Amino acid sequence: MSSDIQVQRASEADIAELVTLAARTFPLACPSSTPWRDIQDHIESRLNEESFREHMDSIDIEFHLARDSNGRNLGYSMLVKSTEGAPAFSSGVPLELRRLYVIEEAHGKDVGAALLSCVERRGRELGRSWIWLGTNQANSRAIKFYEKHEFRKVGTRTFPVGGSIERDFFMAKSLELS
């Protein structure tokens, strides 16, 4: 499938598709212990059209969409250029990979790798030295994916999803050696 995947910067015209993708894919990153109501609350309050529109208007944020050759949406990423919240990892200016989500039917087909490769390219274009992200400690598939792509665990944090507290690993990757 990899030759069929096209990754492009998303624009305002893609917001409705991003909202649909986000609602479909956010549950895939949550541990089975997260109550369904909390997942739904997060989708309704944080992944709605207004929220995407606000992010899209920010000069600090970029979305990229992966599509197949028929134009079907397969996944999306969200980059944050502000350095707020970055873990201690290395000198130089980091880039945050805030979201990376692929629809379940396309897992294991290099869509995540195509989105990640675009993130790394943008990081280099922006003159960033390293990329960081937070991923749920129970999300072993994502952790394995990031480690395969040379990210390393560099710390931990907690954050709320609805009424639950989730635990993340911080992971980071230098852009200077690869």
Ligand SMILES: CC(C)(COP(=O)(O)OP(=O)(O)OC[C@H]1O[C@@H](n2cnc3c(N)ncnc32)[C@H](O)[C@@H]1OP(=O)(O)O)[C@@H](O)C(=O)NCCC(=O)NCCS
């Ligand atoms: C993590 C994620 C982005 C990886 O994307 P991907 O496109 O599936 O990545 P890959 O194609 O490289 O596959 C990753 C691994 O998952 C395996 N895999 C996962 N689901 C699979 C499935 N349904 N069929 C086949 N393989 C699958 C692959 O075999 C591969 O293992 P390998 O590295 O040993 O070959 C994707 O699984 C995802 O969107 N998960 C849900 C959201 C999420 O957790 N995002 C991260 C939040 S920080």
